[in-house]
Amino acid sequence: MKIPALDFMMPGFPRCGTTTITHLLSEHPGIFITTPKEPGFFKPKNYQKRQSWRDYAQLFDGADPQAKQGEGTVTYTTSWPPELADPKEVYRHYPKLKLIFLMRDPVERIVSQWINKTQQNYPKDIPVFGRCTTHYSIFLNTSRYWNHITRWLEYFDDEQVLAICLEQFKENPRQLIQMLEDFLDVRRYEYDFQTRLNASNVARRDSNFERYIKRNEFAYKAAQLAKQVLPLDWVHKLLKSDQTVQWDEDTLRWVRKEPDSDSRAALEYADLNPSYWPKMFPDESERS
Structure with a gap:
Protein backbone atom coordinates (compact mmCIF):
# COMPACT_ATOMS: atom_id res chain seq x y z
CA MET A 1 0.00 0.00 0.00
CA ILE A 110 -24.60 30.60 5.30
CA VAL A 111 -25.77 32.96 2.56
CA SER A 112 -22.82 32.03 0.34
CA GLN A 113 -23.33 28.30 0.84
CA TRP A 114 -27.05 28.52 0.10
CA ILE A 115 -26.38 30.44 -3.12
CA ASN A 116 -23.72 27.92 -4.11
CA LYS A 117 -26.00 24.95 -3.44
CA THR A 118 -28.92 26.43 -5.39
CA GLN A 119 -26.62 27.15 -8.33
CA GLN A 120 -25.49 23.53 -8.27
CA ASN A 121 -29.07 22.34 -7.72
CA TYR A 122 -27.72 20.01 -5.05
CA PRO A 123 -29.36 18.58 -3.12
CA LYS A 124 -32.63 18.90 -5.02
CA ASP A 125 -34.69 19.25 -1.85
CA ILE A 126 -32.77 22.32 -0.67
CA PRO A 127 -35.31 24.71 0.91
CA VAL A 128 -35.88 28.36 0.04
CA PHE A 129 -33.46 30.68 1.77
CA GLY A 130 -35.87 31.70 4.54
CA ARG A 131 -35.99 28.12 5.78
CA CYS A 132 -32.46 26.93 4.97
CA THR A 133 -31.19 27.22 8.55
CA THR A 134 -34.32 26.04 10.33
CA HIS A 135 -35.13 23.11 8.01
CA TYR A 136 -31.68 22.00 6.83
CA SER A 137 -29.08 21.56 9.59
CA ASN A 201 -22.58 35.73 -7.55
CA VAL A 202 -24.77 38.55 -6.25
CA ALA A 203 -26.76 37.27 -3.28
CA ARG A 204 -29.82 36.63 -5.45
CA ARG A 205 -32.69 34.48 -4.36
CA ASP A 206 -34.45 32.00 -6.65
CA SER A 207 -37.52 33.06 -8.56
CA ASN A 208 -40.63 30.90 -8.07
CA PHE A 209 -40.22 29.63 -11.65
CA GLU A 210 -36.60 28.65 -10.99
CA ARG A 211 -37.63 26.78 -7.84
CA TYR A 212 -40.21 24.85 -9.84
CA ILE A 213 -37.66 23.92 -12.50
CA LYS A 214 -35.15 22.67 -9.96
CA ARG A 215 -37.72 20.39 -8.35
CA ASN A 216 -39.12 19.01 -11.60
CA GLU A 217 -36.75 16.68 -13.44
CA PHE A 218 -38.36 17.16 -16.88
CA ALA A 219 -38.47 20.95 -16.51
CA TYR A 220 -34.86 20.98 -15.30
CA LYS A 221 -33.66 19.05 -18.37
CA ALA A 222 -35.65 21.38 -20.62
CA ALA A 223 -34.02 24.39 -18.98
CA GLN A 224 -30.55 22.90 -19.53
CA LEU A 225 -31.41 22.42 -23.22
CA ALA A 226 -32.68 26.00 -23.44
CA LYS A 227 -29.31 27.25 -22.19
CA GLN A 228 -27.69 25.61 -25.22
CA VAL A 229 -30.02 26.98 -27.89
CA LEU A 230 -31.23 30.35 -26.56
CA PRO A 231 -29.20 33.53 -25.99
CA LEU A 232 -27.85 33.52 -22.46
CA ASP A 233 -29.47 36.85 -21.53
CA TRP A 234 -32.90 35.44 -22.48
CA VAL A 235 -32.39 32.46 -20.20
CA HIS A 236 -31.18 34.73 -17.42
CA LYS A 237 -34.27 36.93 -17.62
CA LEU A 238 -36.51 33.89 -17.67
CA LEU A 239 -34.98 32.09 -14.70
CA LYS A 240 -33.36 34.67 -12.50
CA SER A 241 -34.95 36.87 -9.89
CA ASP A 242 -33.56 40.38 -9.36
CA GLN A 243 -34.42 40.19 -5.68
CA THR A 244 -31.48 39.56 -3.37
CA VAL A 245 -31.36 37.23 -0.41
CA GLN A 246 -33.10 38.76 2.58
CA TRP A 247 -33.01 37.50 6.15
CA ASP A 248 -36.21 37.35 8.15
CA GLU A 249 -35.36 39.28 11.32
CA ASP A 250 -36.60 36.55 13.67
CA THR A 251 -34.61 33.90 11.81
CA LEU A 252 -31.50 36.10 11.78
CA ARG A 253 -31.72 36.64 15.53
CA TRP A 254 -32.05 32.89 16.00
CA VAL A 255 -29.08 32.20 13.72
CA ARG A 256 -26.94 34.65 15.69
CA LYS A 257 -27.98 33.14 19.01
CA GLU A 258 -27.51 29.44 18.17
Missing part, protein backbone atom coordinates in the same frame (compact mmCIF):
# COMPACT_ATOMS: atom_id res chain seq x y z
CA LYS A 2 1.51 3.29 -1.11
CA ILE A 3 0.69 6.13 1.26
CA PRO A 4 1.62 9.54 -0.15
CA ALA A 5 3.55 12.13 1.80
CA LEU A 6 1.14 14.72 3.17
CA ASP A 7 2.39 17.74 5.10
CA PHE A 8 -0.74 19.82 5.47
CA MET A 9 -4.48 19.78 4.91
CA MET A 10 -7.19 22.43 4.79
CA PRO A 11 -10.21 20.53 6.15
CA GLY A 12 -12.49 23.53 6.71
CA PHE A 13 -14.64 25.38 5.98
CA PRO A 14 -16.82 25.55 2.83
CA ARG A 15 -17.40 28.99 1.26
CA CYS A 16 -14.62 30.67 3.22
CA GLY A 17 -12.15 31.48 0.43
CA THR A 18 -10.14 28.26 0.44
CA THR A 19 -10.13 27.96 -3.35
CA THR A 20 -8.47 31.36 -3.78
CA ILE A 21 -5.94 30.77 -1.01
CA THR A 22 -4.95 27.28 -2.17
CA HIS A 23 -4.54 28.68 -5.69
CA LEU A 24 -2.17 31.34 -4.35
CA LEU A 25 -0.20 28.84 -2.28
CA SER A 26 0.13 26.55 -5.29
CA GLU A 27 2.12 29.32 -7.01
CA HIS A 28 4.84 28.90 -4.38
CA PRO A 29 7.67 26.67 -5.72
CA GLY A 30 8.01 25.06 -2.31
CA ILE A 31 4.33 24.10 -1.98
CA PHE A 32 2.44 21.40 -3.86
CA ILE A 33 -1.35 21.13 -3.75
CA THR A 34 -3.26 18.29 -5.37
CA THR A 35 -5.38 18.66 -8.48
CA PRO A 36 -8.23 18.68 -7.77
CA LYS A 37 -7.61 20.57 -4.55
CA GLU A 38 -10.49 18.64 -2.93
CA PRO A 39 -9.82 14.94 -3.57
CA GLY A 40 -12.14 14.00 -0.71
CA PHE A 41 -10.23 10.82 0.05
CA PHE A 42 -11.09 10.81 3.75
CA LYS A 43 -14.83 11.21 3.23
CA PRO A 44 -16.52 8.09 4.66
CA LYS A 45 -18.06 7.24 1.30
CA ASN A 46 -14.65 7.40 -0.41
CA TYR A 47 -12.11 6.24 2.17
CA GLN A 48 -10.71 2.95 0.81
CA LYS A 49 -14.10 2.27 -0.80
CA ARG A 50 -14.54 4.36 -3.93
CA GLN A 51 -10.90 5.46 -3.73
CA SER A 52 -7.83 3.46 -2.81
CA TRP A 53 -4.52 4.65 -1.39
CA ARG A 54 -3.13 4.14 -4.87
CA ASP A 55 -5.71 6.60 -6.24
CA TYR A 56 -4.79 9.12 -3.56
CA ALA A 57 -1.06 8.68 -4.10
CA GLN A 58 -1.40 9.34 -7.84
CA LEU A 59 -2.56 12.88 -7.05
CA PHE A 60 0.91 13.59 -5.69
CA ASP A 61 2.81 12.23 -8.67
CA GLY A 62 5.28 14.79 -9.94
CA ALA A 63 5.52 16.70 -6.66
CA ASP A 64 8.96 17.90 -5.67
CA PRO A 65 10.00 15.66 -2.74
CA GLN A 66 11.30 18.78 -0.97
CA ALA A 67 7.99 20.65 -1.34
CA LYS A 68 5.33 20.86 1.34
CA GLN A 69 2.50 18.71 0.01
CA GLY A 70 -1.12 19.36 0.83
CA GLU A 71 -4.78 19.22 -0.13
CA GLY A 72 -7.84 21.36 0.58
CA THR A 73 -10.99 19.26 1.00
CA VAL A 74 -13.06 21.71 3.05
CA THR A 75 -16.07 19.40 3.04
CA TYR A 76 -14.24 17.27 5.62
CA THR A 77 -15.94 19.62 8.10
CA THR A 78 -19.32 19.84 6.41
CA SER A 79 -22.00 18.65 8.83
CA TRP A 80 -23.20 16.01 6.41
CA PRO A 81 -22.44 12.34 7.28
CA PRO A 82 -21.26 11.26 3.79
CA GLU A 83 -18.73 14.14 3.80
CA LEU A 84 -17.55 14.42 7.42
CA ALA A 85 -14.01 13.08 7.83
CA ASP A 86 -12.85 11.17 10.91
CA PRO A 87 -9.87 13.03 12.47
CA LYS A 88 -8.77 9.85 14.24
CA GLU A 89 -8.36 8.07 10.91
CA VAL A 90 -6.41 10.99 9.44
CA TYR A 91 -4.16 11.09 12.52
CA ARG A 92 -3.51 7.36 12.30
CA HIS A 93 -1.75 7.86 8.97
CA TYR A 94 -0.47 11.43 9.40
CA PRO A 95 0.30 12.20 13.08
CA LYS A 96 2.56 15.14 12.15
CA LEU A 97 0.06 16.71 9.74
CA LYS A 98 -0.56 20.46 9.89
CA LEU A 99 -4.18 21.62 9.68
CA ILE A 100 -5.52 24.94 8.36
CA PHE A 101 -9.09 26.00 9.12
CA LEU A 102 -10.33 28.97 7.15
CA MET A 103 -13.43 30.55 8.72
CA ARG A 104 -15.81 33.38 7.86
CA ASP A 105 -18.58 35.41 9.49
CA PRO A 106 -21.19 32.62 9.94
CA VAL A 107 -24.06 34.77 8.71
CA GLU A 108 -22.24 35.53 5.46
CA ARG A 109 -21.04 31.94 5.09
CA ILE A 138 -26.04 21.51 7.28
CA PHE A 139 -26.07 25.31 6.89
CA LEU A 140 -25.98 26.20 10.58
CA ASN A 141 -24.02 23.21 11.87
CA THR A 142 -21.23 23.63 9.33
CA SER A 143 -20.87 27.16 10.74
CA ARG A 144 -20.18 25.81 14.23
CA TYR A 145 -16.48 26.15 13.61
CA TRP A 146 -15.23 25.51 17.12
CA ASN A 147 -17.27 22.32 17.39
CA HIS A 148 -15.50 21.01 14.29
CA ILE A 149 -12.03 22.23 15.26
CA THR A 150 -12.21 20.58 18.69
CA ARG A 151 -12.89 17.23 17.00
CA TRP A 152 -9.45 17.54 15.38
CA LEU A 153 -7.79 18.88 18.53
CA GLU A 154 -8.57 15.58 20.22
CA TYR A 155 -5.74 14.11 18.15
CA PHE A 156 -3.61 16.99 16.87
CA ASP A 157 -1.67 19.47 19.03
CA ASP A 158 -2.30 23.22 18.97
CA GLU A 159 1.03 23.70 17.22
CA GLN A 160 -0.31 21.68 14.30
CA VAL A 161 -3.48 23.75 13.91
CA LEU A 162 -3.96 27.21 12.42
CA ALA A 163 -7.36 28.90 12.46
CA ILE A 164 -7.68 31.99 10.26
CA CYS A 165 -10.49 34.05 8.72
CA LEU A 166 -11.44 35.15 5.23
CA GLU A 167 -11.85 38.65 6.67
CA GLN A 168 -8.14 38.68 7.48
CA PHE A 169 -7.36 37.87 3.87
CA LYS A 170 -9.65 40.63 2.61
CA GLU A 171 -8.08 43.11 5.02
CA ASN A 172 -4.47 42.24 4.28
CA PRO A 173 -3.89 39.32 1.88
CA ARG A 174 -0.11 39.53 2.00
CA GLN A 175 -0.04 39.38 5.78
CA LEU A 176 -2.32 36.35 5.89
CA ILE A 177 -0.34 34.48 3.26
CA GLN A 178 2.86 35.20 5.17
CA MET A 179 1.20 33.74 8.26
CA LEU A 180 0.54 30.60 6.23
CA GLU A 181 4.12 30.55 4.92
CA ASP A 182 5.41 30.70 8.49
CA PHE A 183 3.03 27.96 9.58
CA LEU A 184 4.12 25.72 6.71
CA ASP A 185 7.77 26.69 7.21
CA VAL A 186 8.46 27.86 3.66
CA ARG A 187 10.32 30.93 2.43
CA ARG A 188 8.62 34.15 1.33
CA TYR A 189 7.25 34.37 -2.20
CA GLU A 190 5.60 37.07 -4.35
CA TYR A 191 1.99 36.24 -5.31
CA ASP A 192 -0.61 37.68 -7.66
CA PHE A 193 -3.25 38.88 -5.22
CA GLN A 194 -5.66 39.98 -7.95
CA THR A 195 -6.99 36.44 -8.34
CA ARG A 196 -10.35 35.63 -6.70
CA LEU A 197 -11.79 32.19 -7.41
CA ASN A 198 -15.10 30.49 -6.69
CA ALA A 199 -16.72 33.70 -5.45
CA SER A 200 -20.50 33.79 -5.10
CA PRO A 259 -23.74 29.40 17.46
CA ASP A 260 -22.93 32.46 19.61
CA SER A 261 -20.66 30.74 22.13
CA ASP A 262 -19.14 28.52 19.44
CA SER A 263 -18.30 31.53 17.26
CA ARG A 264 -16.74 33.42 20.16
CA ALA A 265 -14.60 30.40 21.05
CA ALA A 266 -13.46 30.02 17.43
CA LEU A 267 -12.49 33.69 17.21
CA GLU A 268 -10.66 33.53 20.52
CA TYR A 269 -8.71 30.51 19.28
CA ALA A 270 -7.73 32.56 16.22
CA ASP A 271 -6.75 35.52 18.48
CA LEU A 272 -9.49 37.70 17.00
CA ASN A 273 -12.33 39.62 18.65
CA PRO A 274 -16.06 39.41 17.82
CA SER A 275 -16.02 42.72 15.95
CA TYR A 276 -14.28 40.80 13.15
CA TRP A 277 -17.66 39.30 12.24
CA PRO A 278 -20.05 42.29 12.09
CA LYS A 279 -22.98 40.33 10.63
CA MET A 280 -22.74 37.78 13.44
CA PHE A 281 -21.94 40.28 16.21
CA PRO A 282 -23.37 43.66 15.12
CA ASP A 283 -23.31 45.12 18.64
CA GLU A 284 -19.60 44.40 19.14
CA SER A 285 -18.89 45.81 15.69
CA GLU A 286 -20.63 49.08 16.51
CA ARG A 287 -18.63 49.48 19.73
CA SER A 288 -15.27 48.84 18.10
